[in-house]
Amino acid sequence: MTGKKEINPFLKQVLELGPPLAFFFIYLRLRDDSFLIGGIEYSGFIVATILFVPLMLAAMGVLWFLTGKLSRIQIFTAIMVIFFGGLTAWFNDERFFKMKTTLVYGFFSIMLGIGLLQGKSYLAYVLDEMLPMRHEGWMILTRRLCGCFAVLAAANEFVWRTMSTDLWVKIETFAFPIALMVFLMLQFNLLQGYMDDPDHQ
Incomplete structure (x- = not known):
């Protein structure tokens, strides 16, 4: 550090x-x-x-x-x-670059899913220092984010295979990141009760 x-x-x-x-x-x-x-x-x-x-x-x-x-x-x-x-x-x-987004989101979903099957949150392993939260909260957030990444991967496949390159570029640049950011903000608000109080550490 x-x-x-x-x-x-x-x-x-x-x-x-x-x-x-x-x-x-x-x-x-x-x-x-x-x-x-x-x-x-x-x-x-x-x-x-x-x-x-x-x-x-x-x-x-x-x-x-x-x-x-x-x-x-x-x-x-x-x-x-x-x-x-x-x-x-x-x-x-150009299809290779468009597939990249599916594989990135898909990889994150699969990795989080593997951790969940083991009773672990790999998300906590990455973000625990920035976001102190109890194990139960991390498991809830990990399950939800695992599903979110799976949905984004499927959405990217649908968009690039059925829509124009112009529309894919706009969705890839703006819609997917904004959707993920809004999703995370909603989750953090819903999981406030699981946050650790740093004054009690």
């Missing part, structure tokens, strides 16, 4: 939310264009995806430099973005 440093919360939000927003605006700018690179024609979506990967890595690098740490979720998400962004560019197929 000695390497952990605090930074301005606004700057932290900019570093975390900046790359997805940058991808959104780059896509809007390039979506009607095509680019010939190395004799291969790439759509604006593919080029936006290729540009998104180094932007996200740069933001994570700055965040790590300033705070001294990255969360396991951030590291996992970065690996998935690099892997599926690479597949998208290599095969010149």
Whole structure:
């Protein structure tokens, strides 16, 4: 913990939310264009995806430099973005990047589900320092979040397979994160009775 440093919360939000927003605006700018690179024609979506990967890595690098740490979720998400962004560019197929969201949410749901089958909350393992809560509260939140991630994974599959790329980009950038944030805010309000009182530690 000695390497952990605090930074301005606004700057932290900019570093975390900046790359997805940058991808959104780059896509809007390039979506009607095509680019010939190395004799291969790439759509604006593919080029936006290729540009998104180094932007996200740069933001994570700055965040790590300033705070001294990255969360396991951030590291996992970065690996998935690099892997599926690479597949998208290599095969010149936007479906790989769209599948990434399903697999990220699906992975989180499966991991939380495995913990629940073991009578554990892997969520508490990740967030316990930031959110002191009794075991019962963590188990309730973990069950609910496990279901939420499963719903988001299924929703992403439905959206990218049945709707336009334009709509998927908008839902991926705004609707899914907002839905998850609202869900978590509701849960924390409902679980106030399970919070530990730091004055009694």
